[in-house]
Amino acid sequence: MKRAGSQPNRPAHADIPANRKPGFATRAAATKILGAVVDRATPLDGMIDSENGNGAYRSLSKGDQALCRALILTALRHKPQIDVAISGLLDRPLPAGARALSHVLTIAAAQILYLDVPDHSAVDIAVEQANADPRNKRFAGLVNAVLRRLGRGKDKNLARIADVASMPDWFFNRLENIYGPEKAMAISNAQLTPPSIDLSVKADPEGWAAKLGGTFLPTGSVRLDAPSGAIPEMEGFDTGEWWVQDAAAAIPAKLFGDLSGQRVIDLCAAPGGKTAQLICQGGEVTALERSKSRLKRLEQNLMRLQLPVQAVAADMMEFQPEDGLYDAALLDAPCSSTGTTRRHPDVLWTKTIDDIEKLAEVQYQMLRRAIDFVRPGGIVIFSNCSLDPKEGEEVVERLINDGAPAERTAFPAGQLASLTHLFDTSGALRTTPADTFGDGATGLDGFYAAALKRL
Ligand SMILES: C[S@@+](CC[C@H](N)C(=O)[O-])C[C@H]1O[C@@H](n2cnc3c(N)ncnc32)[C@H](O)[C@@H]1O
Numbered sequence: 001m002k003r004a005g006s007q008p009n010r011p012a013h014a015d016i017p018a019n020r021k022p023g024f025a026t027r028a029a030a031t032k033i034l035g036a037v038v039d040r041a042t043p044l045d046g047m048i049d050s051e052n053g054n055g056a057y058r059s060l061s062k063g064d065q066a067l068c069r070a071l072i073l074t075a076l077r078h079k080p081q082i083d084v085a086i087s088g089l090l091d092r093p094l095p096a097g098a099r100a101l102s103h104v105l106t107i108a109a110a111q112i113l114y115l116d117v118p119d120h121s122a123v124d125i126a127v128e129q130a131n132a133d134p135r136n137k138r139f140a141g142l143v144n145a146v147l148r149r150l151g152r153g154k155d156k157n158l159a160r161i162a163d164v165a166s167m168p169d170w171f172f173n174r175l176e177n178i179y180g181p182e183k184a185m186a187i188s189n190a191q192l193t194p195p196s197i198d199l200s201v202k203a204d205p206e207g208w209a210a211k212l213g214g215t216f217l218p219t220g221s222v223r224l225d226a227p228s229g230a231i232p233e234m235e236g237f238d239t240g241e242w243w244v245q246d247a248a249a250a251i252p253a254k255l256f257g258d259l260s261g262q263r264v265i266d267l268c269a270a271p272g273g274k275t276a277q278l279i280c281q282g283g284e285v286t287a288l289e290r291s292k293s294r295l296k297r298l299e300q301n302l303m304r305l306q307l308p309v310q311a312v313a314a315d316m317m318e319f320q321p322e323d324g325l326y327d328a329a330l331l332d333a334p335c336s337s338t339g340t341t342r343r344h345p346d347v348l349w350t351k352t353i354d355d356i357e358k359l360a361e362v363q364y365q366m367l368r369r370a371i372d373f374v375r376p377g378g379i380v381i382f383s384n385c386s387l388d389p390k391e392g393e394e395v396v397e398r399l400i401n402d403g404a405p406a407e408r409t410a411f412p413a414g415q416l417a418s419l420t421h422l423f424d425t426s427g428a429l430r431t432t433p434a435d436t437f438g439d440g441a442t443g444l445d446g447f448y449a450a451a452l453k454r455l
Pocket residue numbers: 267268269270271272273274275288289290291294314315316317332333334335
């Protein structure tokens with residue numbers, strides 16, 4: 001028999017007895033998922049999918065799933081700060097193996113320090129979580145004492161951790177070496193603020209900014225700081241007038257400028273945000289994508305937008321174009337995604353420097369291949385959302401030094417007028433979440449884009 005309020009894909013949660021405090025299951029799910037990200041480098045997106053995600057998450061109501069996501073995202077964004085705050089309140093460090101206990105404390109601290117949850121409720125549930133786990137039962141008194149002290153001295157504790165970089169050491173040290181200490185700290189602080197929703201618009205972005213109550217950005221995107229409802233219910237969604245795309249992610253394709261009459265290949269195309277731009281810029285576009293399921297998403301997206309595309313399921317390393325070489329190619333390559341930590345804070349806990357190095361090698365091979373797709377004089381734009389020059393500047397440098405038949409070139413569109421400070425001396429685009437643009441606007445993902453001309 002179906003219980004009232006049960007949902008088809010929501011398993012009954014066997015681990016959680018019915019007499020738990022309200023909110024217990026949400027904190028238990030958040031703690032479990034945080035542990036999987038931090039201890040086992042499991043990407044967050046798959047675990048918080050309401051159809052196929054983690055069972056503890058799927059067992060929650062829609063409202064509790066939203067709270068669970070907020071708990072995890074806040075805990076991940078602030079984790080190093082929370083760790084310093086908690087360790088300052090402990091007489092001695094937690095035992096090295098007490099991972100589950102540490103995650104209970106982190107989720108509770110995220111509520112006490114950064115979320116609008118009554119302190120007593122966060123503390124009571126954390127104590128109940130400790131008591132419910134035989135490994136942590138003996139620490140229930142400690143959990144109670146530490147979290148109460150954290151809440152009592154909230155302002156002092158927040159001031160004490162304000163200067164702590166909120167990124168894992170390996171990544172923050174790398175940013176300091178690349179960008180210098182001041183900019184590294186600015187990037188770390190910028191990723192604490194969840195991003196607004198940016199839209200790319202087929203035509204008349206200023207008009208759509210006014211209609212949707214958004215802002216027209218100097219990059220040409222529309223920014224919604226406070227969307228009036230669910231995205232699919234907003235004006236223009238059904239009729240395919242716009243799509244969601246971070247303002248920085250929208251820059252690389254814009255740098256091609258007018259593509260009227262040109263044959264263009266998008267080599268890593270799904271879910272299709274940049275494919276849509278290339279078509280709107282006048283290109284006759286072939287979209288390649290290795291993953292069949294992601295290609296299907298691209299086709300659905302472009303169907304909603306009523307934009308014509310030739311979508312091909314193929315690995316770009318093997319694909320042989322049948323109708324001759326293209327005038328232009330976009331290679332928006334897979335990368336570590338370290339420029340997207342405002343929306344994906346798990347990235348820094350699931351990726352390592354080894355991953356960055358492996359991805360850089362893949363990108364180099366892809367870029368070498370991308371050159372083969374265009375005619376002499378044709379343009380390849382190489383882009384990705386990593387903050388690391390190993391995946392950007394150094395890939396292009398290596399390609400040029402290795403004598404590939406290509407040279408760096410200015411972007412055909414010229415540099416977007418208000419963004420000249422975001423282009424480096426080689427003419428490539430480099431954005432970080434700490435950058436301002438136009439009249440002091442902030443809030444961009446990290447992106448890299450370089451243009452190469454086929455010799
Ligand atoms: C960063 S995403 C592209 C995002 C897309 N350009 C957009 O703006 O919506 C990279 C994509 O490349 C695809 N991909 C990875 N390796 C590939 C290959 N060898 N051939 C074709 N597609 C590949 C991945 O499946 C993924 O969908």
